[in-house]
Amino acid sequence: MGLITLENVSKIYGEDVKALDNISLDIKEGEWVSIMGPSGSGKSTMLNLIGCMDTPSKGVVKIDGIDISELDKKELTKVRREKIGLVFQQFHLVPYLTAVENVMVAQYYHSMAEEEEARKALERVGLGHRGNHLPKELSGGEQQRVCIARALINYPKLILADEPTGNLDKENENIVLDLFNELHDQGHTIMMVTHDPKVGQLAERQINLDHGKLKDTPQISKERGLVS
């Protein structure tokens, strides 16, 4: 029984647009999984479901043993808050809050806003000295690291990253991917949506989606390392 379980999940929009078509999936704790596929393959839909932002039309989605299929919006929010740390392609930092405050926002909605802890989280991503800067004063890579610090702050079961390197140049991409590697080594479960095969290969397991269906899962790449 894994951390995330999808059993025969379908998501149908409107009359007959099947974004996801009868998908079953199991992700274990500590695993790094990348989800790949062309546009329209259902990546985002899957992300929405696992990120507790939507519920499936059919089937069961379980996160840390909780079946979210029947939950209402409020309960979904609670699961998301407790179990999931989100990292976005566009970083999505609140523009008028400093780096440390942006981390504290996540703490605030979760439980308590502790500035000390937020600073420690920033130190972990190597940004201890940038805590009082506004997002616009940070580089793209730094912003993404703030975003990762924010995702980590509440000790989530799963880090859900949506094209985390999509908006970064090579150098920053490497820094961020290194950080993900580190997190994986520390035992975090990571699920990353990407269309970049090189980034995808870093994961232990790649899930390929096409027209809402799973394509035959490729081998788990044993050799992990930085692609430079």
Add this chain to the structure above:
Amino acid sequence: MKKLQMFLRMVGKAFKERKSRVAIAFFAIVVGVGIIASLFSVYYDISIKMSEELRVYGANLVLAPDLQAANKEMNIEQLDKIVNKFDKDKLVGYRPNLYGVAKAKAKGILDVKKPVVLVGTWFDQVDQVNPYWKVEGELLANKSVDDEVVIGKEAAKKLGYDVGDTITISVEETGKEEKLIISGIITTGNEADSQIFVNLSLAQELLGKPDKINIAYFSVLGQNLSSKVKKINKTVNGIELETIKKIASSEGKVLNKIKSLMYLVVMIILLSTLLCVSTTMMTIVTERKEEIGLKKALGAENSNIITEFLTEAAILGGIGGLVGYGLGFLGAQAIGQSVFDSYISFRIMIVPASFILAVLVSCIASIIPVRMVVDIDPAVVLKGE
């Protein structure tokens, strides 16, 4: 505590960030509340102000001897008694009249004497009791002038006199005669146009009726005059105070119309303030859609975000309300000055009222925007396919 701190920090920074947008919302609230506050101030004062204005119609009470009195005359002391029964600040003015028939020499033609109505009165009260008199020349300066006269326009025309001329007045019954200088000619459009006016004391002497008057006119502020009049009438003998219904009852009608008009107008302005604040709050929500989506994705519940928004709205409303009140007070004074030529009185009640109103208005106005918040999908932060 720390949670509250963070909350305040977020709200505070959100204000700082969106200075221009917040400024517009603030402006909207200030303008709205300002208008409402000024109209409320005016509304509360409008009865008093308008009833002061309506005093341009002149006297609304008349004091006359009752039917039993001989010659329809009363003593001047009786007038004083009545005057003392009114509050000083409610009594705009009062003017006693003594009437008699006299003869006036027509100008130029020798020994042609025409009968005229001679009226003794107090000229210093004319401005208050008969503000509509049009005076050419001047009224008599004080109550002791005894060699001047004011004549009606018709009388002047038919007797052939002008301001500055000397007119001879005689009373047959007493055989007295006086040469008087015409200091002013009045136009009124009523019977006063054909009468001639002298100081009360002189008229009393000429007519041989010391201390007597026939009638007195009062211009009095306030509602429920008729019950006040009834009360006063119970305390006096031989004289009777009466409301001049033509003026008093019309005044009530007109005042009521104006009050209910103002009431509806205040309601309309309240609605347009709501519209204004509400659309501004909608703009703020629209602008911050992504931020709201993000917060939701990070685990904020609708209630968290709504609290943040309502707090922002309430703070905006509260401060806007106070500033708006200040402005509104000034606005009310502007209205008071330009419309009524007087200040609108300060009412402490309106301060908390406009504060609460402003907070309420901005919160009510936020209902639609808040519903927009609920509809925002946290997934907006994810990259769409």
Add this chain to the structure above:
Amino acid sequence: MFLRIIRRSLTRGLKSKLLAIVAIAFGASLATAMFSVSLDIGDKINNELKSYGSNIVVEPESESLPVKVNGVDFNPITQNKDYIPEKHIPKIKMIFWRHNIVNLAPYLEANAQLSEDQRVAVVGTWFDRKIRIPTGEKFNFGVKHLKSWWEIQGDWIKNGDNKALALVGREVAEASNLKPGDELNLDFNINGQTVNKKVKVKGIIDSGGKEESKVYLPLNLLQEITGLKDKVAKVEVSALTTPVNDLARRAQENPDALSDEEFEKWYCTAYVSSITYQIEEVIPGVVAKEVRQIAQSEGVILNKIKLLMFLVTLAALISSGLGISSIMTTKVLERRQEIGLLKAIGSSNLGVIALFVTEISLLGVLGGVLGYGLGIGFASLIGQQVFGTAISVKLLVMPIILVLSIIVALLGSISPLRIALKLEPAEVLHG
């Protein structure tokens, strides 16, 4: 293509624009209501102020001075008095400003003995007389309408032509202990001869004025008694007037001193002085005077209330204008992406602006028309509530409101449109 985009955007996107249209319509309706009320308030208050009674008296030109104390005439010369022929009275309703003549009543006065030592003024008048003017229109004129503040204990005399009926002033009634239904004996002294007339008291007048010491008879009856057939001594007229200004004041001094143009302007404005002038024109040998107590005061009050309404309307316009302009801000902001897209596919800034300006103007027109309709409703509601009559619909308001809605909607769109145009297309599409 341009039109096609507009059409699509209006038909497909109508739901999202509904909010904007509703907001514009709402704002425009409030503005319309205030505007209409404000424009009509003069007439409405003017009508209300008519309850103060007549503002014009018409008297025959005369050399003699009236010498009356308490309504009793002390003038020794009663012969050769001048009168106005009753048949001329309807002409007052035919002057240039005939529609502003609200009501009128003629009076004829005589003295009578109630008893040995009790003299009383007797007035003949119209109570509620239906008259027909040569144009064929019919009106109900008389003191019943003119003296709205009279309280009658008993009944009004309805159509008392020649009937021996009387309304008696309260003082007279108290002095002679009269009640409605009693008979009243009047002795007139006509040219040295005593004429006796018995009349039935129909009602007692409580007015708080000089009327309380008089007796009122139907005009024809008193004319017959006094032998003054077809004659009246005075006519009181109640007319809707415009507050006097400088021109009116100068005209009042001497109408002949005005230039032709000024004269025309004065003549064609309902000043009390132009109305009196016109009355003097149609009836020869009379003087029409303004009753300053009523006419002047009316002007003062009217001006105050108009000013008050003007300020308040301005306030309403500002606040609904702000509302409309901020909803437009919201709506343009929401479409940043679309603007980015249009630019990305090659539209110039001007192209985007043209598109939006057209669309917003259409929204403004749509909202404005809806709002105008709604506002007229609001206005008539206020009219009914406050004045008991509908506010007259002024077509002038329509274009003003439309133009204002469009301008305000556009003003609100300027700043977000500028922001959106400044952004790089790629930035917008990505963000």
